[in-house]
Amino acid sequence: MSAPARTIPIARAEPSGAFEYIATKKDELIGWARKFSLFPYPFVTACCAMEFMAVSATPYDTDRFGAALPRFSPRQSDLLMVVGTVTHKQAPVLLKVYEQMCEPKWVMAFGACATSGGFYQNYAALPGIDRIIPVDVYIPGCPPRPETVIDGIMQLQDKIARERHPILTREF
Amino acid sequence: MSAVFDRIKDAFAREAPGAAVSHGILVLAVAPADVLAVVARLKEEFGFDLFLDVTAVDWPGEPLRFEVVWHFYSTRDFVRVRVKTRVPEADPTVDSLVPLYGAARFMERECHDMYGIVFRGNADLRPILLYEGFVGHPLRKDYPKGREQPLVPYREDPR
Numbered sequence: 001m002s003a004p005a006r007t008i009p010i011a012r013a014e015p016s017g018a019f020e021y022i023a024t025k026k027d028e029l030i031g032w033a034r035k036f037s038l039f040p041y042p043f044v045t046a047c048c049a050m051e052f053m054a055v056s057a058t059p060y061d062t063d064r065f066g067a068a069l070p071r072f073s074p075r076q077s078d079l080l081m082v083v084g085t086v087t088h089k090q091a092p093v094l095l096k097v098y099e100q101m102c103e104p105k106w107v108m109a110f111g112a113c114a115t116s117g118g119f120y121q122n123y124a125a126l127p128g129i130d131r132i133i134p135v136d137v138y139i140p141g142c143p144p145r146p147e148t149v150i151d152g153i154m155q156l157q158d159k160i161a162r163e164r165h166p167i168l169t170r171e172f
Numbered sequence: 173m174s175a176v177f178d179r180i181k182d183a184f185a186r187e188a189p190g191a192a193v194s195h196g197i198l199v200l201a202v203a204p205a206d207v208l209a210v211v212a213r214l215k216e217e218f219g220f221d222l223f224l225d226v227t228a229v230d231w232p233g234e235p236l237r238f239e240v241v242w243h244f245y246s247t248r249d250f251v252r253v254r255v256k257t258r259v260p261e262a263d264p265t266v267d268s269l270v271p272l273y274g275a276a277r278f279m280e281r282e283c284h285d286m287y288g289i290v291f292r293g294n295a296d297l298r299p300i301l302l303y304e305g306f307v308g309h310p311l312r313k314d315y316p317k318g319r320e321q322p323l324v325p326y327r328e329d330p331r
Contacts, residue, residue, distance in 0.1 A: 089303050091324040123310040123320060131326045 030165040034078075034104065035157040036066035041077035043097060046084025048111040051143040060146040065153050074100040079156075080133075085113035086126045098133045104165070106156060109135045110149065112142040176249045180218055184210060197243075198253045207257055208267040211242065214255075215272055219248035223273035226280060228287040232313045237261040240289055242269070259289070268293035286311035 044052060055062055062068045071077040074097045086094055098107070109129055112118035115138045117127035129135060136159060139152040177198045181191045187210050188200035202210050214220040224243040231237055236258035244253050259266060268291035269276040280291040281300040288309040291297065299306060303323060308315050 088320065088322050091322065095324050121318060123315065126322070127320075131322075132324045134327075 026167075027163070027165050028161070031161040031163060034165065035160040038065070038067035038079045038106075038153075038156075039069060039071045039077045040067055040079040040081045040108075041072070041074050041097070041101070042070050042081050042083060043094060044081075044083040045086060045090065046113060048083045048113070048143045051146065051149070052081070052083045052110065055146040055149045060150060062150070062153065065150070065157065067153055074098075075102060077101060078105050080105065080107045081110050082107065082114040082129050083110040085118065085120060086129055087124050088126055089124075091126050091132055094129065095132055106136045106160070107133055108152060108156065109138045110152075111144055112140060115140060118142060176218070176246075176251055180214070180253065183213065183217070194254075196252070198251070199256065200253065201256045201258075204257045204259055204266050207242075207255065208269070208272075211244070211255060211269060212272055214244060214253060218253075219246045220244035220253060221247055223269065223275045223279075224252070226269070226276065226283050228283055228289050228311075230287065230311070230313045235260065238264050238287060238289060240266050240283070264288060265290040265292055267291070270294050285309070288312065 042049075042052060054060065056068060056070075067079065074080070078101065080098055080101060082094065098105075107129070109115045113120065113125070114129050115135075117125050119142075121127065126132070137152050137156045139148055141148050144152075174193075177193055180198060180200075181188075184191060184200060184202075187202050187206045191198060191200050193199070200210065211220075222245040224245055226240065226242045229239040229241060231239065238259050238261065240257050240259060242255045244255070245251075246253075257266060264287075266289065268280055270280070270291075270293060276291075277294065277296065278300060280289075280294045281297055283289050284291065284294075284297045285299050285302045285306075286309055298304075302310070305323075306321055308319075
């Protein structure tokens with residue numbers, strides 16, 4: 001007679017009647033899912049890119065917030081991160097990228113230049129991307145500290161969680 | 173270094189009588205009509221084979237308002253030379269250096285963007301840093317500091 005095989009006992013998945021169904025609101029459920037699966041599109045034009053890399057890398061790690069996987073196609077992303085100075089010559093490109101993103105979409109102005117033009121007030125620089133596209137969260141700083149960026153992401157998550165998430169949009 | 177500069181000064185005694193060394197660079201102030209000939213001799217006889225830059229200086233209120241400035245470098249003698257000329261606002265035209273240096277093609281476009289200097293002989297003076305439809309020359313002293321020419325119309329109610 002051979003010894004019986006030593007196996008780890010597996011709990012039997014039988015319906016117990018407890019926690020089989022939950023009741024929640026549709027907006028809360030969808031908002032909870034969306035706020036932890038932000039796919040950013042980095043529209044990176046200037047020196048803030050260094051800080052964007054720093055906040056994406058291991059010590060600060062935006063992956064903790066579900067916002068780590070940059071999609072380099074606007075059609076696959078739902079968060080437009082405008083990182084750096086946008087000039088008047090680039091403004092049509094930024095607008096086209098924004099228009100190509102599918103709903104739902106959010107926009108983050110990363111750093112002083114994207115927020116307000118920063119210290120550039122001249123013929124070349126766009127004084128804030130909110131002149132041409134709507135912005136959801138502004139991150140100050142020249143460049144912003146990684147903690148500031150993370151705070152901005154968390155504020156955006158709160159905003160998404162509070163938002164309405166219609167299944168049929170106006171454009172549908 | 174000074175030996176090369178002395179030879180250049182002697183060679184251009186007629187075109188640039190007041191040639192002097194400033195901050196280690198020999199400065200030749202020449203007439204607009206002499207620019208192409210002087211630069212051709214600098215390149216062929218004195219080995220200034222690297223074209224560094226062309227830019228302009230705006231002196232508002234002066235009869236010859238714009239000063240066009242070129243810099244050249246000699247990879248044989250490791251020295252720099254600066255060539256300057258003055259042109260009036262009504263006709264800010266100088267000869268293009270494209271026949272001598274291919275790199276002049278883009279740099280002259282930039283100078284045309286920013287100062288409105290016309291380079292006779294450069295066939296392609298389209299905007300390179302600015303965009304089509306931009307009115308004026310932003311680095312001229314009389315360009316208003318806050319004047320913007322946006323390509324995308326601004327939103328009605330930016331929050």
